[in-house]
Amino acid sequence: MVSTVSIRPLCPELERKAKLELNETPRKLEEGIQHLKEWIARQPHLRARTDDQWLAAFLRGCKHSLEKAKEKIDLYYSLKVIIPEMTSFNYADPKFTELAKLGIAVILPTRAKPTDPRVVLVRASQYDPSKFVPSDFCPIGWFVQQ
Numbered sequence: 263m264v265s266t267v268s269i270r271p272l273c274p275e276l277e278r279k280a281k282l283e284l285n286e287t288p289r290k291l292e293e294g295i296q297h298l299k300e301w302i303a304r305q306p307h308l309r310a311r312t313d314d315q316w317l318a319a320f321l322r323g324c325k326h327s328l329e330k331a332k333e334k335i336d337l338y339y340s341l342k343v344i345i346p347e348m349t350s351f352n353y354a355d356p357k358f359t360e361l362a363k364l365g366i367a368v369i370l371p372t373r374a375k376p377t378d379p380r381v382v383l384v385r386a387s388q389y390d391p392s393k394f395v396p397s398d399f400c401p402i403g404w405f406v407q408q
Contacts, residue, residue, distance in 0.1 A: 267292050267314040273376045284325050294321045297328055298335070310339050351401035357394065358401055364388045366399060367406045382406055 269291075272280060280286040295317045302310045311317075317331075324330035342349045351358055366388055370381040386399070 269315045269318045275377045308339050348400035349404045351405045361402050367402050
């Protein structure tokens with residue numbers, strides 16, 4: 263069966279891990295992505311991305327539970343509407359720029375193996391508390407996880 267989903271291929275180690283830990287098969291992934299696309303199209307309150315790679319991340323993060331993936335997608339996009347100041351980032355915003363330059367959240371580049379998770383170093387002590395409040399960090403966190 264030829265897959266119709268358009269996602270980055272996993273390295274052999276991650277492919278094995280996805281099969282063993284997530285019970286993932288190409289067919290299951292393809293069907294899950296298609297199901298989520300159809301579900302999103304029926305949700306009038308959601309303006310969600312529907313590219314295959316994005317939806318695959320939600321499916322894998324929920325071990326291919328469609329109901330959990332739907333809940334997570336709904337929460338993700340609901341938060342963007344309910345508290346936009348926490349979930350959006352503006353590169354021109356001086357606070358965003360200063361916090362980024364301070365290295366409040368840094369994605370570490372080196373992993374021992376391709377299957378190792380990415381590590382984000384959070385350096386909360388790097389900021390001046392007289393200039394920033396904790397909610398100022400939220401856009402940085404949202405940016406890093408994109």
